[in-house]
Amino acid sequence: MKKIIKTILITTFCLFISFIGFYKFINSTKYQAAGTIINKVNTTQKIVALTFDDGPNEKTDEILNILDEKNIKATFYLIGEQIRLHPEEAKKIVAAGHDIGNHSYSHTRMVFKSPQFVAEEIEKTNSLIREASFSGEITFRPPYGKKFLSLPLFLAKNNIKTIMWTLDPLQSLQSTASAQEIAELVIKKAEPGSIVLIHPWYGDKNNSRDAIAKIIDGLQSNGYQIVTVKELLK
Template sequence: MSHNLDVPSTRRRSRRRRRRFVVAVAIALVVLFVVAYGVKRVIQTRSWQVAGELISRVETDERVVALTFDDGPTDSDADAVLDVLADRDVPATFYVNGKEVEGSGSTMRRIIEGGHEIGNHTWNHRPMAFVSPSTVAEEIEPTDEVIRATGYDGPLTFRPPHGKKLLTLPLYLAKHDRLTVTWDVAYEDWSGNPQSSDELVNATVDNTQPGSIILLHPWFGRTTTQKAIGPVIDRLKEQGYSFVTVSELIG
């Protein structure tokens, strides 16, 4: 203890200041980490957003599910997707990108004539977590317009690219009374690992429950997913499931 008394008071003060600074930095880092983690969770969670209604599945005992297809559409894949649905008399919901709709008139007509539902998946499919309110409007409104221009007059729910949203997007959706629809069943492998259609079918079927919203990406030549569509439908039908559009599921 005695040596402490020998330390000049200015050195003691500076040591104390340094300790306080280190503690403050440590606290700031912890707070920053917690905030960053919280923001990431808010962006990624599929069952909640800060404003406006969001649905990822429906609570029901009835064996009923909605099949949803994101992105596109692309004319070159239309047969692989729409023939399978037509053969099985199954309706689906297509969350399309405005920029793709423009060049896919014949596929859009087939989707509408097939009795399917169409949803808004933004114009450019850009990440929507950190965007200005004007960017949100630019992604959503022209997409509505180009979908309506195809003659589609059914319900138009919204699905954000990758399901990601933070503040501006949900606030805009709430203000414009738009329903956000995500999913609870998505088993395509995006990590780059090879995945067979059988693996995709098994994971999808095994994890589906009454009221599920299933997500698949069948456009842009994604043949693994395309080949899975028929077996997913057949196996769920064997289990007593029937298929409805998202709006029918929500009721």
């Protein structure tokens, strides 16, 4: 009997450790099963990329005005379905000279998905990005940062880079953090080559949107230049 209990305990422990390892792997910002993944660029130059996930939606003008006022180019990881709903907003982002990336079509967690599902999500969104007149290289950011096998294999086969992030202020702050708190954290933690993740699109993300100008001011006064992901990768 003792032996059975011991076996059950050891098996449970091993399963638990495997599950933690698996969870860490699918959420890693540094590793994936195949292809190129980047969460930071090795450089001594004081350059940082600001990346905006999700969207576009009716907040586009507000966000573009902030960037225009500060004369900054950012990188937008757009959702295909949102581009389909707001094609003019996507065009405005491209026309303003920002960098565009693919953030999937339906913003579904892309773990245990068929190769066909993955291909459709990425190809449909790339087509919509092209329809918005973007002509540069399209990199990919996985929804919720999650990836396992089919996604990295498709990206590797099609030579598409996975761009993760170095710094997501809302990972260490409460979702109710003020714009000032968000900006202070980014300004304090940013390093040469950092990629900053911001979610500026939704009603409950007002503070992130309001933090953009403060982040730009703070980084610039610390001597940082804000660049797009494309420029950072150079």
